Amino acid sequence: MHHGPVNPPSDTSEIRVLSPTAILGYGFPESSFRAGLERDPDLIAVDAGSTDPGPYYLGAGVSFVDREAVRRDLRHILTAGRELDIPVVIGTAGGSGARPHVTWTRDIVREIAREEGLRCQLGVIHADIPQAALLGALETGDLRRLPPGPEASVEDIVASPHLVAQMGVEPLIHALDLGAEVVLAGRAYDPAVFAALPIRRGYDPGLALHLGKILECAAIAASPGSGSDCMLGVLRRDHFLVEPLSLQRACTVTSVAAHTLYEKSNPYALPGPGGLLDLTETVFEQATDRSVRVSGSRFVPAEEYTVKIEGARRVGYRTVSIAGARDPLFIAKVDEIVDGVRLRVADNFAHIPAEDYRLLVHLYGKNGVMGALEPHAGTSHELGIVIEAVAQNQDLAGTICGFARSTMLHYGYPGRISTAGNLAFPYSPSDLTAGEVFQFSLYHLLGVADPRSLFPVHLTDIAE
């Protein structure tokens, strides 16, 4: 961990961190947020992103959260930060944290600063990695696979419009060192935005990062859990406390310990930039009715500092058609009918190479949710059918989807008695153009000599 010289915290000192919401734009009740401000926090931090919504948002450079929803949350957070004169740190701006996402969020920040008359230093940290740097790292063996994922390839790097790295706390600490009062970061390790200021002030990195790990999901670790309600963390020399700010919720040992499992493959060892969060000695205790005390979490620095690289590449264009089926004769024969439709499509467009498109049929009420993992053989009395074509261009996707839809509508299967049509369509037009389709092309580790070098900090006036 790189951080400037600091005085270690005394036995009685503490740092209070307010996490308003699990994702910027998911919202929070104003009453909870005010209750958090009344606790005199030292920092408001929020994680604005996730890879969960899939590869599209990183690849296409757009947010998965609505602009007006982000503006609403940011207005509360930025004005509160200035009123209390405390830092605000935002990570993975715009959902995926690439340059277009950061710029999109930067514009909203500027808009709010002007409307509210806010004046302060804004530190913007981009997380984009130049293509050439990754190609070089692939060559030298510094770009490594993350099992069970595949090796990286030149083709995947070159085809991915946005390549980002997850920054650790170091670039965020640097921005704070430079005097930034609001830090707007591109792709960042989720806990880093909560841990940077505490680590800068000399608090234990293991506890700070574990606290960040819980706060990044706001009140999801409470009971009942919520991704759109506020959580307060109080970090002290040898432990921290977490407490939800709505009286309707409580942190329990089970809710907080169970959250440590969330979205991770191994709950005892959580790897991140520059090292591992080791929870083998972690103790969770009920502190008050509504707060939990956590101690014993350790940060183990890695021999080599690595950051996670993310990228997505376009694989085609999608058109979908949504329909239902209620006829039991059709439902009983649906697998044969789907096979028959595929054959008709291939035969009708025999002049189009088969590799130029893919036709998929999702059968809800059968195995639409689990596909090959589905253990039940049964079928519901009605089916939801999504016909999907992914093709090299949008026109071809429309052609394949539309032809498959009309073929299935009028398909004459053996034993059919409903000869007017097989499908119930909720919409006209029945086919929906879904646009570009991306896939994750990179989710790899990159060894770096300096944890700050990839993430330059730009300081400006917030309203500029």
Place this chain on the structure above:
Amino acid sequence: MPVRLIDIAAVIRSKNAGPYELTLDIVFTGREWYQRVLAADAIDRSLISRLYRIPEADVLELIPFDPAAAIKITIRRPRVAGDVGETDVYGAQQHAPLLDVVLDIEP
């Protein structure tokens, strides 16, 4: 003694753990049931393999987590999250087969 998993678990859920993995969490209603399930070795790789119809090698982790009285299982995703053919981008609805599990545990 046959015991339905759903009767002794407070949380049964699934979620992506990165784009390559799917993770299943079973949080027991109390420490006692957690210990009894562990003692009986009632949830193992072979059960998950049969339940999800995947090779045992694709059951990547199966870890008891004492602080939460929980068992965490991580399996290889059938495809990288969001690839063409995806059925559950967040991986949030892949826990259902666990709801049907009946364990044989000594009384």
